[in-house]
Amino acid sequence: MIENALKLIEERKFVELARLLKEENAADIAVLLGEVEETALPVVYRILPKELAAETFVEMDPDRQELLIRSFSDRELREILDELFLDDTVDIIEEMPAGVVKRILKNSDAETRRSINEILQYPDDSAGTIMTIEYVDLKRDMTVAQAFDRIRKTGYDKETIYDCYVTDASRRLLGIVTVRTLLLSSTECIIGDIMDTNVISVGTHDDQEYVAHQFEKYDFLAIPVVDTENRLVGIVTFDDAMDVIQEENTEDIEIMGGMTPSEKTYLRSTAFDLFRHRIPWLLLLMVSATFTGMIITGFESALAVQVVLTAFIPMLMDTGGNSGSQSSVTIIRALSLGEVEFSDLARVVWKEIRTAVMCGLVLAVACFLKVMLVDRLLMGNTDVTIFVAAVVCITMALTVLVAKVIGCSLPMIAKKLGFDPAVMASPFITTIVDAISLLVYFGIAKLLLF
Amino acid sequence: MIENALKLIEERKFVELARLLKEENAADIAVLLGEVEETALPVVYRILPKELAAETFVEMDPDRQELLIRSFSDRELREILDELFLDDTVDIIEEMPAGVVKRILKNSDAETRRSINEILQYPDDSAGTIMTIEYVDLKRDMTVAQAFDRIRKTGYDKETIYDCYVTDASRRLLGIVTVRTLLLSSTECIIGDIMDTNVISVGTHDDQEYVAHQFEKYDFLAIPVVDTENRLVGIVTFDDAMDVIQEENTEDIEIMGGMTPSEKTYLRSTAFDLFRHRIPWLLLLMVSATFTGMIITGFESALAVQVVLTAFIPMLMDTGGNSGSQSSVTIIRALSLGEVEFSDLARVVWKEIRTAVMCGLVLAVACFLKVMLVDRLLMGNTDVTIFVAAVVCITMALTVLVAKVIGCSLPMIAKKLGFDPAVMASPFITTIVDAISLLVYFGIAKLLLF
Numbered sequence: 001m002i003e004n005a006l007k008l009i010e011e012r013k014f015v016e017l018a019r020l021l022k023e024e025n026a027a028d029i030a031v032l033l034g035e036v037e038e039t040a041l042p043v044v045y046r047i048l049p050k051e052l053a054a055e056t057f058v059e060m061d062p063d064r065q066e067l068l069i070r071s072f073s074d075r076e077l078r079e080i081l082d083e084l085f086l087d088d089t090v091d092i093i094e095e096m097p098a099g100v101v102k103r104i105l106k107n108s109d110a111e112t113r114r115s116i117n118e119i120l121q122y123p124d125d126s127a128g129t130i131m132t133i134e135y136v137d138l139k140r141d142m143t144v145a146q147a148f149d150r151i152r153k154t155g156y157d158k159e160t161i162y163d164c165y166v167t168d169a170s171r172r173l174l175g176i177v178t179v180r181t182l183l184l185s186s187t188e189c190i191i192g193d194i195m196d197t198n199v200i201s202v203g204t205h206d207d208q209e210y211v212a213h214q215f216e217k218y219d220f221l222a223i224p225v226v227d228t229e230n231r232l233v234g235i236v237t238f239d240d241a242m243d244v245i246q247e248e249n250t251e252d253i254e255i256m257g258g259m260t261p262s263e264k265t266y267l268r269s270t271a272f273d274l275f276r277h278r279i280p281w282l283l284l285l286m287v288s289a290t291f292t293g294m295i296i297t298g299f300e301s302a303l304a305v306q307v308v309l310t311a312f313i314p315m316l317m318d319t320g321g322n323s324g325s326q327s328s329v330t331i332i333r334a335l336s337l338g339e340v341e342f343s344d345l346a347r348v349v350w351k352e353i354r355t356a357v358m359c360g361l362v363l364a365v366a367c368f369l370k371v372m373l374v375d376r377l378l379m380g381n382t383d384v385t386i387f388v389a390a391v392v393c394i395t396m397a398l399t400v401l402v403a404k405v406i407g408c409s410l411p412m413i414a415k416k417l418g419f420d421p422a423v424m425a426s427p428f429i430t431t432i433v434d435a436i437s438l439l440v441y442f443g444i445a446k447l448l449l450f
Numbered sequence: 451m452i453e454n455a456l457k458l459i460e461e462r463k464f465v466e467l468a469r470l471l472k473e474e475n476a477a478d479i480a481v482l483l484g485e486v487e488e489t490a491l492p493v494v495y496r497i498l499p500k501e502l503a504a505e506t507f508v509e510m511d512p513d514r515q516e517l518l519i520r521s522f523s524d525r526e527l528r529e530i531l532d533e534l535f536l537d538d539t540v541d542i543i544e545e546m547p548a549g550v551v552k553r554i555l556k557n558s559d560a561e562t563r564r565s566i567n568e569i570l571q572y573p574d575d576s577a578g579t580i581m582t583i584e585y586v587d588l589k590r591d592m593t594v595a596q597a598f599d600r601i602r603k604t605g606y607d608k609e610t611i612y613d614c615y616v617t618d619a620s621r622r623l624l625g626i627v628t629v630r631t632l633l634l635s636s637t638e639c640i641i642g643d644i645m646d647t648n649v650i651s652v653g654t655h656d657d658q659e660y661v662a663h664q665f666e667k668y669d670f671l672a673i674p675v676v677d678t679e680n681r682l683v684g685i686v687t688f689d690d691a692m693d694v695i696q697e698e699n700t701e702d703i704e705i706m707g708g709m710t711p712s713e714k715t716y717l718r719s720t721a722f723d724l725f726r727h728r729i730p731w732l733l734l735l736m737v738s739a740t741f742t743g744m745i746i747t748g749f750e751s752a753l754a755v756q757v758v759l760t761a762f763i764p765m766l767m768d769t770g771g772n773s774g775s776q777s778s779v780t781i782i783r784a785l786s787l788g789e790v791e792f793s794d795l796a797r798v799v800w801k802e803i804r805t806a807v808m809c810g811l812v813l814a815v816a817c818f819l820k821v822m823l824v825d826r827l828l829m830g831n832t833d834v835t836i837f838v839a840a841v842v843c844i845t846m847a848l849t850v851l852v853a854k855v856i857g858c859s860l861p862m863i864a865k866k867l868g869f870d871p872a873v874m875a876s877p878f879i880t881t882i883v884d885a886i887s888l889l890v891y892f893g894i895a896k897l898l899l900f
Contacts, residue, residue, distance in 0.1 A: 023648045027667045152633055161630055162612050179629060180611055183601055198473050216696065217477045219689035221671070238688055239669035245692065246666065249699045250783055253706070257779030258772050266784040267794065271804035278776050279809050282850075283816055285772055289765035290824065296761040297831065307754045310763075311746040314884055315739035317764060321771075322708050322735055322877045326728050329707030333700055334716040344717065354721035359729050366733055374740065381747060400732075427772045434764055 002032050009040055018047045026052060030059035042071040054083030062095035063268070069100050078107045085159050086112065087132035087240065090119050127211045128204035130244065131225045131234030136164040140174055140192035144185050151179070160237055163222045166195045173224055173232040175199060201226045204233060208244045213338065215241040252336055256329060256425035258285065285427050292434045299442040308383035309445060311375075312392045313438070315367075320399040320437040321430035323359065327352055327407030328429045332421045335411060342416045348408050356404035360397035368393045391445045398444075399437040406432060452482050459490055468497045476502060480509035492521040504533030512545035513718070519550050528557045535609050536562065537582035537690065540569050577661045578654035580694065581675045581684030586614040590624055590642035594635050601629070610687055613672045616645045621681040623649060623674055651676045654683060658694045663788065665691040702786055706779060706875035708735065735877050742884045749892040758833035759895060761825075762842045763888070765817075770849040770887040771880035773809065777802055777857030778879045782871045785861060792866045798858050806854035810847035818843045841895045848894075849887040856882060 001024060008017040021029055029048070033056065036044055045068055048056060057065065057080055069077060081089060081104065089108070093101050093116065105113050115133055122128025136158055138147050147164065155161040164182075166175040175195030185194050201224040202211050214223055215238055223241075225234045251261040258281040262269060296303070296313075303310060331348065334340040340348060371389040375381050407429050411421035451474060458467040471479055479498065483506065486494055495518055498506060507515060507530055519527060531539060531554065539558070543551050543566065555563050565583055572578025586608055588597050597614065605611040614632075616625040625645030635644050651674040652661050664673055665688055673691075675684045701711040708731040712719060746753070746763075753760060781798065784790040790798060821839040825831050857879050861871035 025648065025650065025668060148633065155630070156634060161633070179633070180605070183598065183611070183629070184606060198475065200475065216692060218475060219692075221688075238671075238692075242666060242669075242688075242692060242695065245695060246787065250787070253703065253779055253783050256703070256706075257776050259776050259780070265787075265789045266780060267789060267797070269801075271801050271808065274780075274801065274805040275808040278773075278805065279812055282769060282772055282776075282809060282813055286765060286769050286813060286817060286846075287820065289768045290820065292764035292768075293761040293825070294829075296764070297758075297825075297829070300757050300761070303760060304754065304757045307750050307757075308747075310753060310760050311743040311750070313760075313763060314742035314746070314767060314888070315736060317767065318739045318742075318877075318880060318884065319732060319736050321880070322732055323728075325877070326707050326709050326732075329703060330709070330716060330724075333703050337696065337700070337715075339715045339717060347717070351719075351721050351724065355724040355728065358721065358725040359732055362729055363732055363736060367736060370737065370740065375743070375747075379744075379747070396736075427768075427775070430768060430771070434768065438764070 001028060002035065005032050006035065009036055009044060014043070014047055017044070021047060022049055022052065026055035027059050029056045030061075034061055034064055038067060041067055050079065051083060054080055058084065058088045058092075061268075062092075065092060066096060066100055069096070069103065074103075074107055077103065081108050081112070085132050085134055086115055086119070087130060087159075087234075090116055090129065093120070122204055125208045126204060127202045127206045127208060127225045127236060128234070130208055130211070130240050131204075131236045132159050132240075133234045134158045135222075135224075135232075135235045136161050137232070138164050138166050138177065138191050140166050140168070140190075140195065142191045143187065144182050144189045144191070144194075145187040147177070147182055147191055148187075160222050160235070163220075163235070165224055165232055165235070166191055167232050171231040171233075173199060173201060173226055173230055176224070178221075199224065201230075202236070203228070209248050211236055212241045212244040212248065216245070248336075252332065252422045255420060255422035256332060258282070258425075258427035281427060285431055288431045289434070292431070292438060295435060295438045295442070299445075302442065302445065306383075306388075306445070306449060308381070308388060309391075309441070312371075313441070316392070316395055316399060316437050316441055317430075317434045319363065319396060320403045320433040323356070323400045324403035324407035324429040324433045325425065327355075327404045328411055328425050331408045331411045332425055335415055335421050340412070342412055345409065345412050348412065349405060352404045352408040353401065356401040359404070360400040363400060364393040364397040367396050387448050391441070391448050394444050395437065395441040398440050399433065402436050402440070403429070403433040406436075451478060452485065455482050456485065459486055459494060464493070464497055467494070471497060472499055472502065476505035477509050479506045480511075483514055484511055488517060491517055500529065501533060504530055508534065508538045508542075511718070512542075515542060516546060516550060519546070519553065524553075524557055527553065531558055531562070535582050535584055535607075536565055536569070537580060537609075537684075540566055540579065543570070572654055575658045576654060577652045577656045577658060577675045577686060578684070580658055580661070580690050581654075581686045582609050582690075583684040584608045585672075585674075585682075585685045586611050587682070588614050588616050588627065588641050590616050590618070590640075590645065592641045593637065594632050594639045594641070594644075595637040597627070597632055597641055598637075610672050610685070613670075613685070615674055615682055615685070616641055617682050623651060623676055623680055623682040625649060626674070628671075649674065651680075652686070653678065659698050661686055662691045662694040662698065666695070698786075702782065702872045705870060705872035706782060708732070708875075708877035731877060735881055738881045739884070742881070742888055745885060745888045745892070749895075752892065752895065756833075756838075756895070756899060758831070758838060759841075759891070762821075763891070766842070766845055766849060766887050766891055767880075767884045769813065769846060770853045770883040773806070773850045774853035774857035774879040774883045775875065777805075777854045778861055778875050781858045782861045782875055785865055785871050790862070792862055795859065795862050798862065799855060802854045802858040803851065806851040809854070810850040813850060814843040814847040817846050837898050841891070841898050844894050845887065845891045848890050849883065852886050852890070853879070853883040856886075 005020060093104055119128060136151055136155055151161050162179045164177050167173055175197040176199055177191055177195040181194055204225055204227055222235045222237045224232055225236060227233050254261045260277045262277050368389055371392055376384040410424040414424045415421040455470060543554055569578060586601055586605055601611050612629045614627050617623055625647040626649050627641055627645040631644055650668060654675055654677055672685045672687045674682055675686060677683050704711045710727045712727050818839050821842055826834040860874040864874050865871040
C-alpha cells in the first residue's frame, strides 16, 4: 500500500490516492505520513475523511503531528480537536512545545480546556493522566431498551461503549453492565437488577503500572477511574493499558541495563539525551570500581610474586558477574510480574543456593579441566600449578554462590524498602560481586600458595 | 476477602462461604484456591456456581488444576470442560502430564477432541495455538436485526461478541462488523453494506509475537486467524495478546540476562530447572574469558614490572562492559518494539559514536582526577604516575567508544542474520569488550610506559 500511495503522491494523483487511503487503517496511514516529504504532508493529510484523519493524527509521530499543527488554520485545528478523544489530546499536548500547546488550548472549547487542565494536574504516570473522560453512563432504574437508546444517542463519540457505567445523581459509581449482558437480557429488564455491583476500580492517583496489572489480572476491556469519594471521573481502556505495560517493560529494561529511563524512542533521542541518561550510572559504577582496585593494590606484593594469578581475574569477575545478574534479572522480572513477593525471600534464597551449588560445581570442574589442559598443557604455562588451578576453581564455586545469593536478595530487599528493584540489576550486582570475588580469590590464594 | 474466606473454610461455614464467593472475581478466587489446604481444595471448588467455577479454573496455577482434575469424577470433569473456551482447554492440556491429558480428551465430546488435536498440531507459539475457535459469524445478506438475533442465540458461549465475522458459504472471511456499528445502524441495514472489508488477519502459522504486535499497532479487541485459503478458523482476543506480550518480554529479559528462556514461573521452577537454564551460558562465557586470560598472560612480563596496572583492570573492564550493555540493551529493546530496523544501522552507529565521545570524555576526565587525587595523593601510591593515569584514561575513553559501537551494531546484525538480538546483550558484549579493552590497555601502556 505504502509504495502505491507514495507513487500516487509523486504523480500528484490525489483523487486516486483518496480512494486508496479511505479503505486503509489509521495506523498504516500514519506510517505512510511518516515517509512523505514534509512539504507534501499537509496536502496528503487533508485528503483523508474527517474521522479517519483524526484517528490517523493520533497514531502519528509527535514530530509529524507538530508539523501538521503548524500548517493547520485555527478552523482546521478545531475540527481535528473536536474529533479526538480527550486522552489522546492530552497525550499530544504532553509531547508538544509550549507554543503549540497554547494554540491547542485556545482552539478547544471551554469545557474541554477545563478537562485538559484537570488531567494535566494529576501526578505523572497516574491513572488520571491515561484515562479518558468519554464513557457511557446509565442510571439504575433504566430498562435495557432505554439503555440501548442512550448508548445509540451518546455512544458515537465514546472510546468504548461495551462497558457501561451505572452512576447515581452525584456521579457515584454503582455498578457496571456490559453490552453483552444487555444483548443477552430481555428488553424490559431493569439495569439495577442485571448490573454487576462487584466493581473493580482504580483511583485517579493510582500508579499506571498498578492499573495495567489490574488489566492483566482481570482481562478487562476498560477499568473505571474514581476520585476519593468514589465518583466516576473516567475510564482507562485496554489499549492504553497495553501501552503502559510496554512502557513499564522498557523502563525496567533500561534501568536493568544501567541507564536512567527515558520516555523518548531511540531514534527520537538525540546523542545528548542518550549521554544524559547513561553517564550517571557509568560514573557511579566507575567510582565504585575503586574498591576493586584497592583490593588488588592491597595484594600487589603477593601478585608480584604470582603474576599468573592476574590472568584469571577477568574470568572470575565475569563469571561472578554473570551468575549474579542471572539471579537478579530473574527475580526483578518475577517481582515486576507479581509472581514473587518479599515474603518469599527465604524460599527464593534457598532455591538460589541449591542452583548456585549445582552451577558452581559444574563450573569448577570445567574450569579445573580447562586450566590444566589448555593453560598448562596446551599453552605450556608451567606457572599454572595444580595449586593455582585449585585456587581458581574454589574461588569460582564460592563466587557463584555469593553472587547468586546477593543477586536474588538485593532486588527483594530494595523493593521492600520502596526502591525500584530494577536498579539492583547487572551493573550494580557486578560491582559488588567483583569486589567479593577478588577478596575470596586472594584469601584462598594466601592460604594455599604463600 | 481472602482472610475472610480462609476463616470461613476453617470454621467449615460453607453456606456463608458460597454467598461470599459468588460475588467475587474469578481471578481473586483463584488466588484464594492457591492458598487453601490441598484437602479442602475440592470442597471449596465445588461450592462455586458452574460458570464462575469454570472461569476460576482457568485462572488457577497448573499444580492446583491438576490436583482438582485428579479429584473430579468423570461427570464433573465433563461439566467443567463444557464450560471452558477451547483455547483455555488447550492451555491447560499443554501444562498437564500425559495421564491427565488422556482423561481430559476422553471426557471431551468428539468435535471438541478433534479441534483440540488440530490446535495441538500448530507449531509452538503460533497464532493457531493461542486462538479460540468460538466466535460469532454472520452472513453478508443478514439485516442488523437478524444479526442481533444470531448474536443473542449463539453469543452466550463466545469469548467475545463485540467483533462479528462475516463469512461466505465456504467459511472465507469477507468482512468484520462490530457490535458498535450494529448498535449505531438502523435495524434494516444489510450487513454486507456496513461491514468493514479491509480486514487485518493473521495466519494460523504466524508467530504469536507478530500477532501481539498487530494488537499494539491497531488496538484491536480481537484479530481473526485464517488458514492458507483465507478461511476463518479462529480469533485471538486482546487478553491473550497481552499475555503474549508479557511472555515475550520475559523471554527477552531472560536471554539478555544470559539465560535460556523458561516457560515456568520462578516459584514453580525447581532449582534444577534454574540450573539447566543458566549453566550453558555460564560455561560458554567462562570458556570465552580464556581469551582475556591469554591476553593478560601475553603481557605478563610487562605486568610484572608495572604491577600497578593490574589494579585498574577491573575498573576498565567494568566500565567497558557497562557502556556496551547500555547500548546493546537499548537497541535490543528498540528492535523488539519495532522502533529501529536494520536499515537504520548507519544512523544508530553514528548516534552511538557521538554519545560515546561525550561519555568517554567525561569518564576520562573523572577517572584522571580520581586516579591522581584518590589513588596517588590520598592513598599515597607513588607507583601511580601521571603516565599511568594517562594510560588508564585514554584506555577508558577508547574502550567506551568501542563498547558502544559493538553494543549497538551486534544486535542489529544478529537480527538481520535471523538470530535473536537479545542474545547479544550484556554477558556476550562484556566478554568481547573485556578482551578489546585489555588489548587497548596494554597497547597504550607499551607506547607510553615502556
